[in-house]
Amino acid sequence: MRNLTQTFSSSLGKKLIMALTGLFMCIFLVVHLIGNIQLFKNDDGQAFNSYAYLMTHFVPIKVISYLLYTSIIVHAIYALVLTTKNKKARPIGYAIQHGAANSPWTSRNMGILGTVLLLFIVIHMNTFWAQYHWGALPHAKYETSLSNPQEITVTAIPFDGNEVAYTDYIDSVKGTHIVISKDLYKIVVEAFGQWWYVLLYVISMAALSFHLIHGFSSAFQTLGWDHKKYMPLIKYLGIWGFGVLIPLGFAAMPIYFFFFK
Amino acid sequence: MMRLSILEDMKLTLKVWRQKNANTKGQLVTYKADHVSPDMSFLEMLDVVNEDLIHKGDEPIHFDHDCREGICGACSLHINGRPHGPKQGITTCQLHMRSFNDGDVIVIEPWRAAAFPVIRDLVTDRSAFDRIQHAGGYISVNTGGVPDANCIPISKVVADEALNSATCIGCGACVAACKNASAMLFVSAKVSQMALLPQGQPERYQRVQAMVTQMDQEGFGNCTNTGACEAECPKEISLSNIARMNRDYFAANIFKE
Numbered sequence: 001m002r003n004l005t006q007t008f009s010s011s012l013g014k015k016l017i018m019a020l021t022g023l024f025m026c027i028f029l030v031v032h033l034i035g036n037i038q039l040f041k042n043d044d045g046q047a048f049n050s051y052a053y054l055m056t057h058f059v060p061i062k063v064i065s066y067l068l069y070t071s072i073i074v075h076a077i078y079a080l081v082l083t084t085k086n087k088k089a090r091p092i093g094y095a096i097q098h099g100a101a102n103s104p105w106t107s108r109n110m111g112i113l114g115t116v117l118l119l120f121i122v123i124h125m126n127t128f129w130a131q132y133h134w135g136a137l138p139h140a141k142y143e144t145s146l147s148n149p150q151e152i153t154v155t156a157i158p159f160d161g162n163e164v165a166y167t168d169y170i171d172s173v174k175g176t177h178i179v180i181s182k183d184l185y186k187i188v189v190e191a192f193g194q195w196w197y198v199l200l201y202v203i204s205m206a207a208l209s210f211h212l213i214h215g216f217s218s219a220f221q222t223l224g225w226d227h228k229k230y231m232p233l234i235k236y237l238g239i240w241g242f243g244v245l246i247p248l249g250f251a252a253m254p255i256y257f258f259f260f261k
Numbered sequence: 262m263m264r265l266s267i268l269e270d271m272k273l274t275l276k277v278w279r280q281k282n283a284n285t286k287g288q289l290v291t292y293k294a295d296h297v298s299p300d301m302s303f304l305e306m307l308d309v310v311n312e313d314l315i316h317k318g319d320e321p322i323h324f325d326h327d328c329r330e331g332i333c334g335a336c337s338l339h340i341n342g343r344p345h346g347p348k349q350g351i352t353t354c355q356l357h358m359r360s361f362n363d364g365d366v367i368v369i370e371p372w373r374a375a376a377f378p379v380i381r382d383l384v385t386d387r388s389a390f391d392r393i394q395h396a397g398g399y400i401s402v403n404t405g406g407v408p409d410a411n412c413i414p415i416s417k418v419v420a421d422e423a424l425n426s427a428t429c430i431g432c433g434a435c436v437a438a439c440k441n442a443s444a445m446l447f448v449s450a451k452v453s454q455m456a457l458l459p460q461g462q463p464e465r466y467q468r469v470q471a472m473v474t475q476m477d478q479e480g481f482g483n484c485t486n487t488g489a490c491e492a493e494c495p496k497e498i499s500l501s502n503i504a505r506m507n508r509d510y511f512a513a514n515i516f517k518e
Contacts, residue, residue, distance in 0.1 A: 007514040011445075011483045012473055012507055082483050086441035089375050089482030095276075095289060096368050098342035102438055102492035110485060218486040224508025226501050 011085075018078050019219035021071040026216055026242060028068050033249045040256065044154045045185020046142045052132060052184045053166040076118055083111055106214040113211040120204035127191050132184050139163055140183040143176045156183065192257030205251040213243035271297040271363040275310065277322055278370045280379050283386075287379065289368065299359040303346065304329060304336060306358055323382040329354040331495065334430030337437070338383055339370040344434035344493045352432060352495040372433050374442035376479045389479040390431050390447060397471035398451040400460055413459050423457035426450045428496040435490035435498070441482030446490035448476045449506035450498045456509055466513035473510055 007013045035055065038047040055061055099108050106113070131137060139157040157163070157180065166181045191197050216238030220226065225234075273294040280287025294310050301309070304326050311321035327335035336353040340346035346356040361367065369383065377385040415423075427450075435446035452469050455461030461468070484503060491500045 003514060007511075010473060010510075011477050011481075012510050013514075015483060015507070016511060082485075086443070086482035086485075089442035089480060090373050090440075091375055092373055094339060094342065094370055094373055095278075096342035096370075097339075097440075099440060099487075099489065101343055101347075102489040103440075103487035107485065107487035108440055214486070221486050221500065221504050222484075222507060224504045224506075224511060226504030226508075228501075231501075 014078055014082055015222045018075060018082070019222040021075040021078075022215055022219045024071050025068070025075065026212070026219075029242070029246050033246055036253060037249075039185075039188060039253055043152070044142070045140065045183065045188070046152070046154075046179065048185050048188070049140060049181040049183060050166070050179065053181055056132060057165065072118075072121060076114070079111065079114055104214065106210045107218070110211060110214060113207045116204060116207040117211060120200070120207070123200065124204075127197075128184065128187060131187055132182060135187075137182045137184065138186060139180050140186065142179045142181075143171075143174075144179075146170070146175045146177055156186070189257060189261050192254040192261070195258065198254040198258045201254040202251050205247040208250070209243050209247040212246070213239050216242045269363070270295070271299060271358060271361065271365075273297055273306075273361065273364070274366045276366065276368045277383070278379075279322070279382055280371075282381055283378050287382075289370075297358050299357070301358045302329070302354055303338070303340070303356040303358065304354050323380075323384050325384050326354060331355045332430060334432040337372050337385065337387075337432060337434070339372060339437055341368055344372070344437040345432075345495050349492075350495060350497050352430075355495075372437040374433075374436050374481065376442065376444070376481050377433060377436065385433075387431075387433050389481070390433065390444070392479065393444070393448055393472050393475045394431075394451060396475035397464070397468035398455075400455060400464060402460065415458060419457055423454050426453040426457065426498065426502055429454075429494075429498050430496060432495060434493050434495060436481065438489040438493035439482065439484075440487060440489065441485055443484045443490075444476050444479070444481040445484040445503050445506065446494065446498055446500070448472050449502035452506045452509065453502045456505065465509065466517045469506060469509040470513050473506070 008017060035051055036048075038051055039045075041047050055065075136159040138159050141155040141157055143153040143155075145151040163180070166179075168177075168179050170176075171178050192201075217231070217235045220231070220234050271294075275292045275294055276289045277292060278287055279290045292310055292314075294306060296309065297306050304324070307322060307324060314321045325335045325337055327333040329336075331352040331354060334352075336345075338345065338353045340353065340356070345351060345353045346360065348356055348360055371377075371379050371383045372385045372387075374385075376389040377387055380386050429447060429450035431447060433444075433447070436442050436444050439446075452472055455468065456465050486500070486503075488500055491498065
């Protein structure tokens with residue numbers, strides 16, 4: 001046990017923790033993006049609201065979500081600890097240092113990019129996650145006719161503290177399938193209707209892009225998973241998958257809502 | 262000796278870090294170097310400047326040097342913001358004044374790291390590297406008779422990789438270039454040159470543990486994979502050494518006896 005605590009308090013151990021928490025967050029981003037593609041569905045948020053309920057109430061997902069919150073905090077704290085140590089390792093700096101001559105900009109600015117992302121996460125979770133859990137959220141009632149599934153009526157229900165998060169039943173008298181859920185979709189529409197909020201998201205996603213262009217492949221290097229054959233593949237995935245595709249996908253959501261909803 | 266090219270002498274302005282000893286504060290001092298031949302090496306240029314200083318009765322600029330052919334690792338110098346100057350894959354002693362232009366201002370600083378304290382002017386104490394080597398950068402075998410050729414088969418690819426790691430001269434440019442003053446390229450090269458070869462196997466995992474522990478104690482920073490070390494290394498030691506060191510270290514600490 002002593003050996004293990006020593007391992008994780010060593011320089012390489014701290015980097016290992018950065019890499020593992022970082023990669024875990026990368027996996028989360030993929031799932032988060034795929035899930036949120038439902039925002040583009042033209043169904044007044046029925047699919048998205050059901051998905052939001054699943055993500056907040058299904059126990060295995062809840063466990064993973066707590067792991068994720070821990071990862072974010074640990075990643076940030078270790079970044080702070082490592083940066084402090086790194087600053088101490090060079091108490092007197094150079095009069096001239098040409099970082100640009102020997103290293104990419106992203107690799108030298110992970111701390112700043114990470115700070116932007118942490119601020120973003122706080123704002124993002126306050127707007128959606130905290131609202132969904134404790135906010136005065138209205139409900140939406142989706143009535144689907146059993147005889148004609150194309151016929152859906154949506155009614156907004158104002159906030160009622162006694163209403164459960166999600167109900168799903170068949171009204172045999174009316175012949176309809178009724179789903180009543182917390183209307184997170186409405187919050188999304190409202191938030192993404194504000195230009196400054198959209199701008200904040202786009203800037204944050206640019207920071208995410210730069211953070212991951214370096215971070216994704218860097219994590220593999222730290223783990224020691226480096227191989228002549230596979231490293232180019234990982235770098236490609238890091239740049240085009242995590243550095244371009246995922247941030248673009250996320251940035252598309254506020255832009256789409258701002259202009260088309 | 263006949264000069265093949267007729268090149269004019271260069272006039273340069275040097276800004277050199279002068280510091281009396283480890284306990285005093287240093288500063289950049291400006292010197293004029295008016296008779297610099299483009300054929301001079303960078304260290305020869307400093308020799309000429311020092312001659313002038315001695316003639317004037319000033320203290321010459323102290324700097325480390327030894328073999329002056331790029332194999333000993335003694336010369337250092339952070340020149341215009343880059344360790345060993347602007348060229349790729351060479352040490353300061355292999356840098357020639359033809360790489361600069363007439364009228365240039367050249368800023369010369371010592372390696373900057375808490376683990377490499379300045380002794381005087383441009384000379385730093387790099388004994389931290391020695392202590393890391395002493396912690397495990399060797400193999401403990403009794404040297405008996407010369408073994409028969411090819412009795413230990415090693416593939417060409419692996420032998421090349423080990424020898425590439427072994428070209429590290431321990432100059433410290435990796436630490437100087439790294440924004441975190443991390444020594445991981447140096448340590449990983451010293452770990453790799455033995456981890457790759459059969460002779461290094463018995464102590465492979467103790468070695469990496471001992472050397473990394475010593476590296477941490479010396480107060481070097483942590484690698485953030487910027488790649489600056491690899492780009493500035495005069496021997497072009499590859500970053501894949503760091504990945505190998507990490508792999509061995511985690512294997513040693515998490516999975517091994």
